[in-house]
Amino acid sequence: MTNNDADEPRRDPEPSREQKVYIALAAIPQGRVVTYGQLGDLAGLPRAARQIGYILRNLPPESTLPWHRVINAAGKISLGPETESGIRQRARLQEEGVVLTNGRISLKHYRWQP
DNA sequence: ATGGTGACTTGGC
DNA sequence: TGCCAAGCCACCA
Numbered sequence: 001m002t003n004n005d006a007d008e009p010r011r012d013p014e015p016s017r018e019q020k021v022y023i024a025l026a027a028i029p030q031g032r033v034v035t036y037g038q039l040g041d042l043a044g045l046p047r048a049a050r051q052i053g054y055i056l057r058n059l060p061p062e063s064t065l066p067w068h069r070v071i072n073a074a075g076k077i078s079l080g081p082e083t084e085s086g087i088r089q090r091a092r093l094q095e096e097g098v099v100l101t102n103g104r105i106s107l108k109h110y111r112w113q114p
Numbered sequence: 115a116t117g118g119t120g121a122c123t124t125g126g127c
Numbered sequence: 128t129g130c131c132a133a134g135c136c137a138c139c140a
Binding site for chain 1: 122123
């Protein structure tokens with residue numbers, strides 16, 4: 001096929017929203033956290049906090065992305081403390097040395113900036 | 115097309 | 128410090 005109109009994307013296929021979020025998420029260092037809104041900003045998706053939540057909820061099970069480093073603007077874990085994911089998030093953060101005081105992230109680890 | 119939903123955020127008390 | 132109402136925006140029935 002010599003033509004290229006509607007056939008193959010020869011240009012960089014623009015990354016999907018998910019891709020952008022995955023990339024930004026992968027860059028968050030261990031032991032630090034970001035908020036949903038921040039992650040959106042880092043991914044080039046301003047005001048997308050709710051969408052970030054949606055995307056994280058739908059992460060493929062085989063993903064190794066550090067989704068547990070995403071917390072809400074109040075400095076807390078958004079998942080229910082009784083839910084399996086919520087429990088896992090808390091455990092993983094603790095493993096990384098992120099301290100929770102009364103359910104809140106201690107200021108030492110609060111919000112990572114690139 | 116339309117209205118409901120939600121791992122959210124912000125401003126006002 | 129915490130609760131509420133609005134705003135927000137992709138997804139879904």
